[in-house]
Amino acid sequence: MKIFLSHPTGNRNVRAVLESLDKVGMLAGFNTTVAASEGSSWLKFLPKSLKQEWLRRSYPGLSAKVKTRPFLELARLALPKLGLGAFTRKEHSLAGIDAVYRDLDRNFARSLPDILQEQPFEAVYAYEDGAYETFKMAKHLGLKCIYDLPIAYWETSRRLLLEESERLPAWSVTLGGGIEDSPEKLRRKTKELELADVVVGPGSFVRNSLPEWSLEKKIIMSPFGSPEGGGSVLKIGKDTNRPLRVLFVGSMGQRKGLGDLFNAVKMFGPDEVELVILGLPLTSMEFYRGQLATFIHESARPHHQVLELMRSCDVFCLPSIVEGRALVMQEAMSQGLPLIITENTGGADLVQDGYTGFLVPIRSPEAIAEKISWFLANRSAIPSMGNLAMQHAATYSWQNYGSSIVKQINEKKLPSVYNHV
Structure with a gap:
């Protein structure tokens, strides 16, 4: 044919x-x-x-x-x-x-x-x-x-x-x-x-x-x-004396569950959790600051700098309400980040619960906060989970x-x- x-x-x-x-x-x-x-x-x-x-x-x-x-x-x-x-x-x-x-x-x-x-x-x-x-x-x-x-x-x-x-x-x-x-x-x-x-x-x-x-x-x-080149072993540990860096990448809207992530992060102090957002605002920045004043907004940048930013974080979170299959999840995994995602991201098969990350229900800031708390209490487990995430992502090829x-x-x-x- x-x-x-x-x-x-x-x-x-x-x-x-x-x-x-x-x-x-x-x-x-x-x-x-x-x-x-x-x-x-x-x-x-x-x-x-x-x-x-x-x-x-x-x-x-x-x-x-x-x-x-x-x-x-x-x-x-x-x-x-x-x-x-x-x-x-x-x-x-x-x-x-x-x-x-x-x-x-x-x-x-x-x-x-x-x-x-x-x-x-x-x-x-x-x-x-x-x-x-x-x-x-x-x-x-x-x-x-x-x-x-x-x-x-x-x-x-x-x-x-x-x-x-x-x-x-x-x-x-x-x-x-x-x-x-x-x-x-x-x-x-x-x-x-x-x-x-x-x-x-x-x-x-x-x-x-x-x-x-x-x-x-x-x-x-x-x-x-997944992006090519993933699957290698992480060799450098991350500083556990700083706040846990949670990364969100995507358009800054509630289709991707950003409001729920904001509400989850509000349950922690700034000395515990640092939310890093790389994405395009869909309304005024004043709106987002009114919802959560403390997040770090990163602007668009070349791809290699996106990967650098990912490696500077600890966990990737995408609590989407509607997706097809968000490519950024596998990209984050390829850089050693375990996941906190919903099934509606289309990536349920990426999560081996407790090994490559966690699935949470949609519309549940409490469930997101629970998993962030788990990572806070188990900082030493993040590098090994990151390695498992890299290896699992590498099994998906274009x-x-x-x-x-x-x-x-x-x-x-x-x-x-x-x-x-």
Whole structure:
């Protein structure tokens, strides 16, 4: 089976699927927004930081199979740097991420008949919010539709987040699209799932979020990979005479349970626990300081500096209400941090209770505080737990993620597809 894949930005999980499809000769092509060329002579004139950012959008070895539509994505990236970020922030913004997804989806759908005449393929593979028009045309052309859902299905997400807006109303300002998505966008999400022949996700939390009517579809679940290079043994102990450093990484909202973490940390004195947050504020910093005055906010930085920050901390905490599978958990583990997470992070399989960390219920500052207290009382156990976390994270690879999806696609006997007008 030949598959044509479409995604606007080529995230790490997308690349793993691309590489695995190409390796076994199943990749017909890749539809995206921007694809950089490593050989472009003008790159030498860019500052190093911009050059690295640009090359993140390169697809070595796949250039002949890449179809691009760059204008809107380039506008989305450039406008904030020109002080015009208002044109990128909302669902219906001129160059927001939603506009980029919709534009790529519509254009790919229009192109499918011509692409299919040039080269045969049997299926399209597209992602949530960028699949509706593609799948409609694919059905018309007799192609099969593979739908990648990297986060919990919208009905489950919306229900949980609306409950959060009632439970912690002050934090509702941080819930964003989870409760603000338009009826039109939600209808598209539903139609995408209805049209899909196969649904791909990163784990049991996404699977369990699917509506009952969709469970007769072919379901493929494969956990994301961990950063390369983890699994080595920690050699340097950490200072136990300072406060316990608890790290949170992610957008600073209640979808990720930050309000619950704040309330847990309030149960300790500043000489006991130091909360370090690396993430993008979703409202004013005054709001966050009003909720917890003592946390340390770290701004965005190059990846190697993120890893350095992780190594300076003791424990990673992500008490999310809704995720798909937060990649940052495995990244933190790869740097020797045991976890305190909820099952709703999608990472329950990462926790070997008491060895690599602890699972806590959602919406329970008390349970978070209980585990922080355990780490305070057992500081000497943290290095060994960190080593176990590193070793466990290293068992999850991006190669296995992609190859597992491809293998299961090949194993699934996809239903026949009839033309729909």
